[in-house]
Amino acid sequence: MGAHQALEVPQVTSHDESSGPRLIPFLLIKMINKSRGKILGVLALFLVMVWYSIYREDSFYFPVQENNKTTCPLGEVEKKAAQLIGNYTRDHPLFLQLKDYFWVKTPSLYELPYGTKGSEDVLLRLLSITHYSLPESIQSLKCRRCAVVGNGHRLRNSSMGDTINTYDVVIRLNNAPVHGYEQDVGSKTTMRLFYPESAHFDPRTENNPDTLLVLVPFKPMDFQWMEAILNDKRRVRKGFWKQPPLIWEANPEQVRILNPYYMEVTAAKLLNLPMKQPRKVKQKPTTGLLAITLALHFCDLVHIAGFGYPDSANKKQTIHYYEQITLKSMAVSLHPTVLSLFPPFFPRDGGWQPRRAVPGC
Structure with a gap:
């Protein structure tokens, strides 16, 4: 046994330099044969990991929309609105036009806020210095993605500002501030609906330079206030439940008069309110x-945010995101509430369902 071992060792170690290169491939092949199972296992595991990585990437891939916008569901708003609003149509203009009161003189069946009957003269003067058209940047859109931003407390600390700013049209209400609240409510304002008592004293501070300032007329005095302001006439002081601004520096080219047709539709078809009410009854739709x-x-996509009262049991909860008015103080002032037919947040699927009363101011 010892002689045999002594004989084997020189056979391996006594090769000359030329035999070294031939020996290396032989040893590698021998090692590979012994480790073939392990190598195949590692290779299979690697292929599985690559396949799983590709599968996961495909599973979690979402197509990026142009300008990071939601796909436009053309026709969906009309279908759902037609279920809520009888004789739904988009044929009526958003804003009142001079030609309807000067050349054509379209008759109106109702007085304000559901029509213009009895207010034609002052309205004619007002429409002669304001405009009715939409900006071309909005008129030419193939898809109008709109956000209606309420003034509810739920917007506070919501961090929804950037999301709100991505919409093509952002509609705001009354004198709700933007400055200082941009992170939660955004900074973009396409339209601001208001009436004299809810007008901000300096519209330039809370709106963009191209914001449309849309007057919502509830009574003839609202037309008179606007005409006096824009023509710098003697100010109207009586007939308001709250003193409106006496100085209101706005560009007349940005002012629009909302068509009372939409007030009529809101009251009669969404709230089932009678068009003619006793004077002591003041049930009107909120802004x-x-x-x-x-x-x-008007829009092809409608999302809302900032709507909804606090829980009725929480009387100390503030109602608006920008001030300290509580539900208790609102109850004392008899502020009207309306039934919301839409969720008080930005719905992902556009689905609407009945909700509880919401503030419209």
Whole structure:
């Protein structure tokens, strides 16, 4: 046994230098044969990992929309609005036009806020210095993606500002501030619906230079206030439940007069309110629900945010994101509420369902 071992060792170690290169491939082949199972296993595991990585990437891939916008569901708003609003149509203009009161003199069946009967003269003067058209940047859109932003407390600390700013049309209400709240409510304002008592004293501070300032007329005095302001006439002081601004520096080219048709639709078809009410009864749609109605007649995608009262048991909860008015103080002032037919957040699927009363101011 010892001699045999002594004989084997020189056979391996006594090769000359030329035999070294031939020996290396032989040893590698021998090692590979012994480790073939392990190598195949590692290779199979690697292929599985590559396949799984590709599968996961495909599973979690979402097509990027142009300008990071939601796909436009053309026709969906009309279908759903037609279920809520009888004789739904988009044929009515958003804003009142001079030609309807000067050349054509379209008759109106109702007085304000559901029509212009009895207010034609002052309205004629007002329409002669304001405009009715939409900006070309909005008129030419193939898809109008709209956000109606309410003034509810739920917007506070919501961090929804950037999301709101991505919409083509952002509709705001009354004197709700933007400056200082941009992170939660955004900074973009395409339209702002208001009436004299809710007008911000300096519209330039809370709006963009091209914001459309849309007057919502509730009574003839609202027309008179606007005409006096824009023509720098003697100010109207009586007939308001709250003193409106006496100085209101706005560009007349940015002012629009909302067509009372949309107030009529909101009241009669969404709230089932009678068009003629006793003087002591003052049930009127809020600006918030009116803005949603307007969007349903104008937009291809309608999302809302900032709507919804605090829980009725929480009397100390503030109602608006920008001030300390509580539900208790609102109850004392008899602020009207309306039934919301839409969720108080940005719906992903556009689905709407009945909700509880929401503030429209």
